[in-house]
Amino acid sequence: MKESQDIIKAYEEVKQAEAQAVLATVVKVRGSTYRRPGARMLIREDGTTVGAISSGCLEADVVERSKKIRETPEPTTVVYDMTSSDNDVWGLNLGCSGVMHILIEPIRLSVAATHLRFIGECVRSQKLGVAATVFRVDGEFKAKVGTRLLVKEDGAVAEDINNPVLSAALLEDCLRTLRSRQSVVREYRFLEGVVEAFIELICPPVPLLIFGAGPDAIPLARLAKELGWHVTLVDHRPGHATKENFPTVDALLLARPEEIADAVPLKPHAAAVIMTHNFSHDLQLLRTLLPSPVRYLGVLGPSKRTGMLLEKLREWGFTPSDKQRTRLHSPVGLNIGGESPEEIALSILAEIQAFVSGRPGGFLKDHSGPIHDSHHDC
Structure with a gap:
């Protein structure tokens, strides 16, 4: 991204x-x-x-x-x-x-420029999109290489295909790609010829929510922005959650742990990391984030501490479901021997990247299949 x-x-x-x-x-x-x-x-x-x-x-x-x-x-x-x-x-x-x-x-040409603007809109709006690009036309079929059909997540369509038959076929595959979240290459055979198109899923940046504005959150936010992610930093202390400490983040939100349900956008594609170093704050954050739609939830600290947090939640009458526990990663990060804040940030981001990519996060030399997936997804 x-x-x-x-x-x-x-x-x-x-x-x-x-x-x-x-x-x-x-x-x-x-x-x-x-x-x-x-x-x-x-x-x-x-x-x-x-x-x-x-x-x-x-x-x-x-x-x-x-x-x-x-x-x-x-x-x-x-x-x-x-x-x-x-x-x-x-x-x-x-x-x-x-x-x-x-x-x-x-x-x-307006087509390529429109395509880049479309990608930019997906990035800024944090919305999915699909772009169908014609790249091969054989025979007498009336279509041009480089023409596109663009579909936003809300179903809005823009195109310059100028062929209703091809346009309908492309739209059907674009909507299918929105549902499957997988880019594909499609070949369309007509009496007049063959058309090939790349149906590309446009993914917005990974939304990363960092709870806690301590010194160890600074390299996490900085490295996440280097990856092109959309970073939101949340803390209740105005002296810590500052642009001076976090100059690159997309959003700084001042909110106490009990306020985040209303103050923070908890979207299904988001990854959240709890690193407040405060037991009571982490407890309240877990109570809100575990049942939320965020797809990844990491908690900084040893597993024993997280076990104590979960036990306290059970005393409160809240027992996480198996699905909610599956999304919980604690200790957060890959086991790379990280000690410094920068090394810990690297391990956290590596684990999130592996998670959102559906990969185990191990050594590539131990992976027998292809390095890259045959399709692109979010």
Whole structure:
């Protein structure tokens, strides 16, 4: 997500300067590739780039192609087949392999610009979206490469497909992707030809709620922002929850533990970390957060302390369900031997990243399957 945010920022700068730029997007892959569909790279007029589409194998060639793309109004899809024996052509000594389909388009066209604005809206509104991008048209079927259909989480649709049959098929798959939360590549066969489109799920940043504004919360908030997450810091002490201590967070909320149900947006996609170092405050926060819809709840401190918190909740008449206990992570973080606040922050964020990605968080060398999932989800 941080990469997408950097690209959106670069696009805004290009737009402000009334300059030209080109957008390269991975729309389909086969075999082992460094990046998966949805990876992007913005190329400025001077050849500098933001983002990456490979491990360095393809960027130079795409930058060279972008010079011609800027001079033409037509987007184009380039297929890089890196499975041949002539590996040196694409620099497979850098670790590239597989087949990659990359859509290259001038951003000055309204379609690509609208697409980047759409991603920016999803980021700012913390809402899901789906973008269907046509990247291959074979035969006589009336459709253009680079055209899109965009669907917001509330069902609002924008498009420039100009073909009702294709538009209906794309919309159906976009709505299906909103439900499944998985990006897919779809091929549509018509009497007049074949159309292929990338149905991309646009995910907002991970919403991270940090409860407690102690010194150990500072690196957690800073590193989370480096990942591009949306960070909210909650504490009842105005002298601690300050912009001086937390200059990068998206929101600073002053609220006591008993007030958070009304003061803090507890959304289903959010991850929450309790680190107040105060037993009574943690107790009240657990009482509110355990039955809340947040998908991940971490508590700083040893398991014995958390056991005491849960026992106290039972004395209050609240016993967490099995589902609620499953969302509870305590001690919070992966077991990486973290001691310093920065190391502990790293272990916490690594665990949350593994959790939201559906991964176990172990050593990659012990993982027998592919490093990347075949699909992208939230």
